[in-house]
Amino acid sequence: MTAEPTRGRRFDPERRDRIIDACLDVIAEHGVAGTSHRRVAAAADVPLGSMTYHFDGMDDLLREAFTRLSDQMATRFEARLAAAASREEAKDAVAQIIAHDVFGEQRDLILTHELYTLAARVPAFRDVTNAWMRRSRAALERHFDPLTSRILDAAIEGLTIHAALDVEPPDPAAVRSAVERICRQDPDQ
Amino acid sequence: MTAEPTRGRRFDPERRDRIIDACLDVIAEHGVAGTSHRRVAAAADVPLGSMTYHFDGMDDLLREAFTRLSDQMATRFEARLAAAASREEAKDAVAQIIAHDVFGEQRDLILTHELYTLAARVPAFRDVTNAWMRRSRAALERHFDPLTSRILDAAIEGLTIHAALDVEPPDPAAVRSAVERICRQDPDQ
Amino acid sequence: MTAEPTRGRRFDPERRDRIIDACLDVIAEHGVAGTSHRRVAAAADVPLGSMTYHFDGMDDLLREAFTRLSDQMATRFEARLAAAASREEAKDAVAQIIAHDVFGEQRDLILTHELYTLAARVPAFRDVTNAWMRRSRAALERHFDPLTSRILDAAIEGLTIHAALDVEPPDPAAVRSAVERICRQDPDQ
Amino acid sequence: MTAEPTRGRRFDPERRDRIIDACLDVIAEHGVAGTSHRRVAAAADVPLGSMTYHFDGMDDLLREAFTRLSDQMATRFEARLAAAASREEAKDAVAQIIAHDVFGEQRDLILTHELYTLAARVPAFRDVTNAWMRRSRAALERHFDPLTSRILDAAIEGLTIHAALDVEPPDPAAVRSAVERICRQDPDQ
DNA sequence: AATGAATGAGACTTCATTCAT
DNA sequence: AATGAATGAAGTCTCATTCAT
Numbered sequence: 001m002t003a004e005p006t007r008g009r010r011f012d013p014e015r016r017d018r019i020i021d022a023c024l025d026v027i028a029e030h031g032v033a034g035t036s037h038r039r040v041a042a043a044a045d046v047p048l049g050s051m052t053y054h055f056d057g058m059d060d061l062l063r064e065a066f067t068r069l070s071d072q073m074a075t076r077f078e079a080r081l082a083a084a085a086s087r088e089e090a091k092d093a094v095a096q097i098i099a100h101d102v103f104g105e106q107r108d109l110i111l112t113h114e115l116y117t118l119a120a121r122v123p124a125f126r127d128v129t130n131a132w133m134r135r136s137r138a139a140l141e142r143h144f145d146p147l148t149s150r151i152l153d154a155a156i157e158g159l160t161i162h163a164a165l166d167v168e169p170p171d172p173a174a175v176r177s178a179v180e181r182i183c184r185q186d187p188d189q
Numbered sequence: 190m191t192a193e194p195t196r197g198r199r200f201d202p203e204r205r206d207r208i209i210d211a212c213l214d215v216i217a218e219h220g221v222a223g224t225s226h227r228r229v230a231a232a233a234d235v236p237l238g239s240m241t242y243h244f245d246g247m248d249d250l251l252r253e254a255f256t257r258l259s260d261q262m263a264t265r266f267e268a269r270l271a272a273a274a275s276r277e278e279a280k281d282a283v284a285q286i287i288a289h290d291v292f293g294e295q296r297d298l299i300l301t302h303e304l305y306t307l308a309a310r311v312p313a314f315r316d317v318t319n320a321w322m323r324r325s326r327a328a329l330e331r332h333f334d335p336l337t338s339r340i341l342d343a344a345i346e347g348l349t350i351h352a353a354l355d356v357e358p359p360d361p362a363a364v365r366s367a368v369e370r371i372c373r374q375d376p377d378q
Numbered sequence: 379m380t381a382e383p384t385r386g387r388r389f390d391p392e393r394r395d396r397i398i399d400a401c402l403d404v405i406a407e408h409g410v411a412g413t414s415h416r417r418v419a420a421a422a423d424v425p426l427g428s429m430t431y432h433f434d435g436m437d438d439l440l441r442e443a444f445t446r447l448s449d450q451m452a453t454r455f456e457a458r459l460a461a462a463a464s465r466e467e468a469k470d471a472v473a474q475i476i477a478h479d480v481f482g483e484q485r486d487l488i489l490t491h492e493l494y495t496l497a498a499r500v501p502a503f504r505d506v507t508n509a510w511m512r513r514s515r516a517a518l519e520r521h522f523d524p525l526t527s528r529i530l531d532a533a534i535e536g537l538t539i540h541a542a543l544d545v546e547p548p549d550p551a552a553v554r555s556a557v558e559r560i561c562r563q564d565p566d567q
Numbered sequence: 568m569t570a571e572p573t574r575g576r577r578f579d580p581e582r583r584d585r586i587i588d589a590c591l592d593v594i595a596e597h598g599v600a601g602t603s604h605r606r607v608a609a610a611a612d613v614p615l616g617s618m619t620y621h622f623d624g625m626d627d628l629l630r631e632a633f634t635r636l637s638d639q640m641a642t643r644f645e646a647r648l649a650a651a652a653s654r655e656e657a658k659d660a661v662a663q664i665i666a667h668d669v670f671g672e673q674r675d676l677i678l679t680h681e682l683y684t685l686a687a688r689v690p691a692f693r694d695v696t697n698a699w700m701r702r703s704r705a706a707l708e709r710h711f712d713p714l715t716s717r718i719l720d721a722a723i724e725g726l727t728i729h730a731a732l733d734v735e736p737p738d739p740a741a742v743r744s745a746v747e748r749i750c751r752q753d754p755d756q
Numbered sequence: 757a758a759t760g761a762a763t764g765a766g767a768c769t770t771c772a773t774t775c776a777t
Numbered sequence: 778a779a780t781g782a783a784t785g786a787a788g789t790c791t792c793a794t795t796c797a798t
Contacts, residue, residue, distance in 0.1 A: 409599075409600070409684065410600045411598070411599050411600035487687055488684075488687045488688055491680070491683050492684055494680050494684075494728065494732065495598065495677075495680040495681055495683075495684040496598070497732055498676060498680045498731065499598055499677055504732060507732045508733070508734055511729065511733070525741055525744060528729075528741055529722075529726075529741065529744065531725075532722065532725035532726040532728070532729045532730075532745070533722050533725050533745075535724070535725035535728055535729060536720075536721035536723065536724035536725025536726070537721040537725070539721070539724055539725070539728075540700065540717075540721045542687065543687070543693060543696045543697065543700065544697070544700065545697055552714055552718065555714060556718040556721070556722075556749070559718070559749050559751060560745070560748050560749065562748060562751070
């Protein structure tokens with residue numbers, strides 16, 4: 001007799017959220033190409049009819065899913081850089097992000113690629129990546145000048161990608177060296 | 190009635206090639222997710238039955254298509270760096286590659302992303318990206334030491350991606366500065 | 379707080395009417411085949427749940443809608459014939475009805491066809507068309523004998539349909555001639 | 568070893584025809600509104616996938632089905648009028664067509680209504696009805712002048728419809744009188 | 757060697773209706 | 778009295794693949 005919020009079937013306000021999370025899981029496993037209403041519904045344990053009830057078709061669902069992904073990623077990134085008390089600590093953080101992301105979060109890496117792929121073709125998804133990029137740079141600018149931040153941001157991207165695709169694990173010294181080089185000012189600037 | 194060299198019925202060695210090229214076109218337009226035998230057959234102007242006759246299913250076709258893409262891209266990259274006579278010219282070449290790729294070849298960028306996305310999930314495609322990366326680095330190592338080459342390679346990746354996704358066109362000065370910073374040695378190494 | 383006559387919450391007698399009118403609009407645009415609760419609810423600007431609250435399913439709604447349509451059409455027909463002071467004026471009225479209906483009221487023509495189509499298969503709708511036909515003939519019998527009225531009624535039907543489906547606009551002289559011929563008695567009757 | 572034309576599954580050139588016939592059956596029973604790929608496939612005893620293989624969607628199928636219907640109807644009409652040796656026999660034929668069509672062929676009447684309903688809204692189907700109407704009039708013009716043919720054609724339509732919708736069976740004398748009146752010339756023309 | 761015909765699986769979506777509120 | 782939430786059934790259509798030719 002304790003207060004079961006609802007009795008499960010009707011009225012399930014978390015359902016929409018659960019579907020979005022399940023959608024990201026499905027994308028990570030099967031790619032956007034292999035993501036279907038059926039698979040997402042099964043993963044979220046909701047009836048198939050729920051899919052188009054809650055979302056205006058697959059595009060809408062994908063947009064929401066990737067928006068959530070980029071939010072989560074950007075928030076984590078901001079937190080890590082906000083925790084850095086000095087420029088040196090910020091550089092350490094950046095190096096760790098590159099290394100850790102590759103080792104720890106294969107899933108996020110896959111999802112990020114899927115998002116980029118979509119963004120490369122579909123403008124609606126470019127809005128998502130733009131917002132994300134803006135937040136990343138702003139977080140870096142807590143510690144670095146705008147130009148350095150921009151270069152650093154791009155380098156994180158490239159190093160992460162290459163580390164992920166490479167056969168051998170990333171070399172910490174190389175990563176560290178890359179960060180170091182980029183953060184030194186041009187002599188003539 | 191005279192012997193036309195190849196009249197298409199018996200032996201059409203170009204057909205297979207044409208299909209592969211058409212496949213890349215279709216991927217560029219519809220993404221891997223939207224690529225089907227039907228669409229590729231239509232784009233290559235070959236009968237649908239040809240598809241499964243020449244290729245062992247979609248995966249096979251995709252692998253061949255992306256192999257061709259990476260070959261073409263790597264060859265172009267090598268040529269550009271081979272044309273550089275000095276370290277300075279090599280740096281110029283790298284800066285131009287980043288800028289030009291973004292402006293000129295939206296198609297290649299899209300295709301590259303699609304490949305990375307596949308490679309992130311499917312090992313078979315990682316072989317393709319690995320071979321490509323190896324050739325890129327080797328080309329860079331004509332002018333730079335291995336560590337610098339590796340960092341440079343990753344930076345090209347990241348800068349190209351960000352420039353492509355960014356709302357505003359890439360800043361040539363920023364690109365140039367990035368290349369410059371990376372190519373300078375660590376003071377303590 | 380004062381007694382607004384009907385403030386819509388408790389009792390909204392117009393709502394039912396509005397739904398019926400909207401239903402006819404939807405039928406005119408999408409046909410019975412394309413008429414759904416959703417579309418009608420949207421057209422009437424009422425919540426979807428209202429539909430099955432006010433009507434016992436689609437059949438019920440369709441029956442009410444077509445009943446209203448036939449009432450309106452029959453009333454208009456009666457008025458026009460009642461306004462005729464003589465047999466000659468009645469013939470003029472009939473000729474004008476045929477011509478005007480075609481030019482002016484494409485919507486009514488479409489709806490009438492939809493009703494006939496339903497009536498041809500479903501007895502419940504035949505009741506609606508029968509009542510309508512009875513009123514039409516009674517209106518004609520104000521001016522013509524029963525046999526002539528019956529023939530005239532059928533001719534109006536046929537001429538209207540053919541004029542509506544024909545590529546070229548109806549020929550007023552042909553319409554007039556048809557009415558004239560039918561209204562003349564058989565020589566041997 | 569006798570010549571089985573085909574062994575049933577693969578290559579079945581009559582299949583397309585069978586589907587069209589089945590489609591008309593389904594329309595007669597359930598109306599255009601109730602006609603679905605599933606039902607037609609079941610009626611024709613073909614797999615569901617055959618439907619969109621042979622036809623570009625439901626609209627295409629409907630258009631073909633109603634084209635066949637109108638062809639058959641027009642051919643029958645032409646034959647009956649061609650068999651009439653004199654103007655008097657032609658009038659008899661018309662009267663019989665009206666009466667017989669109503670009694671004998673409820674199915675054709677229903678289908679004709681469905682076609683008219685579609686034609687009233689969709690131009691593509693108006694092409695079908697126009698071609699049919701042209702053939703009907705041409706057949707009548709073997710025996711009657713153009714104006715009389717046109718009026719007669721419309722009257723056949725109206726009388727058939729009303730007879731079909733009416734509660735009581737059509738009165739042969741009324742039908743005969745209608746034909747007689749229309750076929751007499753205007754006194755002043 | 758090559759392909760048109762064909763199909764079963766599964767894609768997305770719309771729908772009428774039910775139910776708890 | 779009235780409705781937003783929800784769902785299972787069924788809709789159309791696309792697809793990769795098989796098979797007879």
